[in-house]
Amino acid sequence: MDGGGIVFAFYVLAAVTLISAAGVLVSRDLLHAVLFLILTFVGVAGLFVLLSADFIAMAQVIIYVGAIAVLILFAVLLTPRAGRNNGETKFALPGILLAVCLAAVFLFVIHDVAWTTNDEAPVLGADQLGEALLTTWVLPFEIASVLLTAALVGAIMLARTPQEEAEDALA
């Protein structure tokens, strides 16, 4: 991967991803943090395209940018009196310190290991992904559908009001 365009695209996408991820950390307003989070997801989707994982990039845009970001925005708007303050707890310093130490360890390992890589990208399309999901990994695939159903029912049960529950009991 040494074309001029690829190098340029990588640095632009990496800068967008990292700067907006840092924006989630430093922004004081919770709504601004959600908007920075959406920008981070878009940047990671671009990096997926650069790694020739086009189906995963599309799924990232649809699920993360489309669904999860809207879900988080809804949660922010449904808790109106809780405040929009995105401040830190009093245990913020040890948490940040732990993250910085972990980052140092990761960067040391990544740059110290002599990676053996292949230069030509393997051809991986959505057709191969679908075949793998329905042959080799068909059992985890079915378990994932059960998990989604359980999460759906659980989220509805948790989020409805006692008033609605009483109405359902009468009906």
Next chain:
Amino acid sequence: MSIGIEHFLTVGALVFCLGLGIALSKRNAIGVLMGVELMLNAVNLTLITFSRFATSERPIAGHTFVVFIITVAAAEAAVALALAVSVYRNRETVDVDQFNLLRS
């Protein structure tokens, strides 16, 4: 000047550590959830990177793993946000340092 596996892994590691810092330090429960989502996304980026650069008999396995992680992340986000809304209804706050009902 070429882009190798180290560059993508560096971006993934930095996003993961930023997500960890957010999840450990934010006071708002929804802010904590945003940090968790960032961490999961960084792991996805790392998996796709290894799937692209490593020599393997079945390179599609990395993509499959990422599909399952996205599924679990979506389920987790839905349940966690429902919990946040439910807690807000009872306590009028979603600050994690106000969740001290069990403290004697």
